[in-house]
Amino acid sequence: MADPITKSTRKRILFIVNPISGTRGKESILHIINNTIDNETFEPEILFTRKKGDALQIISEKIAEGFKYFVAVGGDGTVNEVGSAIINTDCVMGIIPLGSGNGLARHLRIPLDAAKAIQVINKLRVESIDYGLVNGLPFFCTCGVGFDAHIGYRFAKEKGRGFFNYVKVALTDFISYKPKKYKVKIDGTQKMKVKAFLITCANASQYGNNAYIAPNADIQDGLLDIAIMSPINLLQAPAIGAMLFTRTINKSTVLQTGKAQKVVIKRKREDVVHFDGEPIIMDRKIKITVVNKGLRIIVP
Numbered sequence: 090m091a092d093p094i095t096k097s098t099r100k101r102i103l104f105i106v107n108p109i110s111g112t113r114g115k116e117s118i119l120h121i122i123n124n125t126i127d128n129e130t131f132e133p134e135i136l137f138t139r140k141k142g143d144a145l146q147i148i149s150e151k152i153a154e155g156f157k158y159f160v161a162v163g164g165d166g167t168v169n170e171v172g173s174a175i176i177n178t179d180c181v182m183g184i185i186p187l188g189s190g191n192g193l194a195r196h197l198r199i200p201l202d203a204a205k206a207i208q209v210i211n212k213l214r215v216e217s218i219d220y221g222l223v224n225g226l227p228f229f230c231t232c233g234v235g236f237d238a239h240i241g242y243r244f245a246k247e248k249g250r251g252f253f254n255y256v257k258v259a260l261t262d263f264i265s266y267k268p269k270k271y272k273v274k275i276d277g278t279q280k281m282k283v284k285a286f287l288i289t290c291a292n293a294s295q296y297g298n299n300a301y302i303a304p305n306a307d308i309q310d311g312l313l314d315i316a317i318m319s320p321i322n323l324l325q326a327p328a329i330g331a332m333l334f335t336r337t338i339n340k341s342t343v344l345q346t347g348k349a350q351k352v353v354i355k356r357k358r359e360d361v362v363h364f365d366g367e368p369i370i371m372d373r374k375i376k377i378t379v380v381n382k383g384l385r386i387i388v389p
């Protein structure tokens with residue numbers, strides 16, 4: 090008599106690889122995933138994106154096929170695409186951090202080594218984290234206006250990726266960048282007019298590459314950390330840079346900080362905004378809010 094057909098109880102997991110993220114080639118990742126994933130728990134499939142925005146389309150099709158686990162293989166832009174596709178669902182995101190900055194993975198202490206990141210996925214410890222919305226667009230690490238948005242815009246046009254290209258763009262543009270005037274309203278009550286080098290709303294503590302703009306950010310507290318940096322000159326820049334990387338920027342006199350559920354920023358005209366380092370031109374008025382624990386994610 091033939092064996093009865095048994096339905097697999099393995100969890101279907103899709104690895105979505107962004108081939109252009111970071112500086113490393115992605116050929117070896119296929120072997121690393123296949124050799125490391127726990128095949129008793131998971132039934133893996135691996136797909137490469139072909140263009141920006143692909144992940145959203147792929148994920149909506151795969152949810153219909155019964156997939157619940159989606160792994161972003163790339164940097165914060167890839168994490169943003171995968172995360173945005175599954176917010177407020179019972180789907181779960183994993184990360185293999187192969188990008189340039191890897192801010193969310195670093196915040197969550199997901200190992201930067203691919204095999205070790207997959208071992209974290211195998212353990213399947215799931216937590217819910219907050220995400221932000223900037224004029225309706227989700228972000229998981231940071232969003233902002235000013236110099237960081239300007240650099241995101243310039244970096245997106247660069248052919249090369251990676252930390253050194255990022256630093257090259259930042260150093261080249263620092264001298265010519267002109268701080269701008271903003272009206273800021275925090276939680277509907279606190280109003281201020283500022284001239285700022287940048288304004289960042291942080292869900293996670295860092296931009297990526299361990300550059301901590303909001304060292305005390307808690308990704309589960311239902312609040313955004315606001316950082317308003319006053320205009321700085323060339324002489325101040327090295328010390329400010331050092332404070333970013335030593336988690337002490339919140340002690341600097343050039344930074345005003347606070348926590349909020351809602352921030353409204355008004356500028357003179359429409360201009361660039363970044364969400365997780367991805368640049369986009371937005372209206373002069375930007376509304377930034379936070380959704381408490383709206384994304385399920387695998388953490389160490």
Ligand SMILES: Nc1ncnc2c1ncn2[C@@H]1O[C@H](COP(=O)(O)OP(=O)(O)OP(=O)(O)O)[C@@H](O)[C@H]1O
Pocket residue numbers: 107108109110111112137138139140141142143163164165166167168170187188189190191192250251297365366367
């Ligand atoms: N196949 C593809 N071809 C071109 N661009 C892609 C493709 N797949 C995704 N993208 C886009 O590539 C951009 C960069 O990806 P990602 O942010 O993951 O890498 P990164 O910039 O090197 O890392 P990080 O954001 O951590 O600094 C994102 O805007 C993403 O949407």
